[in-house]
Amino acid sequence: xxxxxxxxxxxxxxxxxxxxxxxxxxxxxxxxxxxxxxxxxxxxxxxxxxxxxxxxxxxxxxxxxxxxxxxxxxxxxxxxxxxxxxxxxxxxxxxxxxxxxxxxxxxxxxxxxxxxxxxxxxxxxxxxxxxxxxxxxxxxxxxxxxxxxxxxxxxxxxxxxxxxxxxxxxxxxxxxxxxxxxxxxxxxxxxxxxxxxxxxxxxxxxxx
Ligand SMILES: [Zn+2]
Numbered sequence: 785x786x787x788x789x790x791x792x793x794x795x796x797x798x799x800x801x802x803x804x805x806x807x808x809x810x811x812x813x814x815x816x817x818x819x820x821x822x823x824x825x826x827x828x829x830x831x832x833x834x835x836x837x838x839x840x841x842x843x844x845x846x847x848x849x850x851x852x853x854x855x856x857x858x859x860x861x862x863x864x865x866x867x868x869x870x871x872x873x874x875x876x877x878x879x880x881x882x883x884x885x886x887x888x889x890x891x892x893x894x895x896x897x898x899x900x901x902x903x904x905x906x907x908x909x910x911x912x913x914x915x916x917x918x919x920x921x922x923x924x925x926x927x928x929x930x931x932x933x934x935x936x937x938x939x940x941x942x943x944x945x946x947x948x949x950x951x952x953x954x955x956x957x958x959x960x961x962x963x964x965x966x967x968x969x970x971x972x973x974x975x976x977x978x979x980x981x982x983x984x985x986x987x988x989x990x991x992x
Pocket of ligand 1: 944983
């Protein structure tokens, strides 16, 4: 055992080994949070089709967009450089801007012409799912970010924590619509869309 074990041990104990372990742990944290947010957005998409809530549409576009922003950070950890990160970042910003435009157009259309919503209980549940998915992503990112001393991961963790609260806006929308305030849905949709524009701006500044 001795020789082989020592050899293997010394290979991972050097600075390169430590860097490799850090890279792998970073990729793992980013992948887990990407998966959680992706599943959250997919579940919300099903309820969007059922309910027709534009607040939920904006929230699921937001969660999907945030899942995408995890990709450049993952690439940075994977390549242990910033070269690929920049190109992936540009593609992500473009995707977020396009989806923000979709959410904006839909919210404005509904403000002018409010629509009857259905499936209000599943709609409220979709907001809770958004909250739980984001909080789970926040816990994974914050834990890994602190362990790996990665400011990008820690910042993303706090971002996801705030987004969990944003998802509760969908619950508020379901409640307000149940009480007869149909206008609440496009108003909340518009507010969440402005947040998407904000993350697109943040992502753009990061990429530049
Ligand atoms: Zn966000």
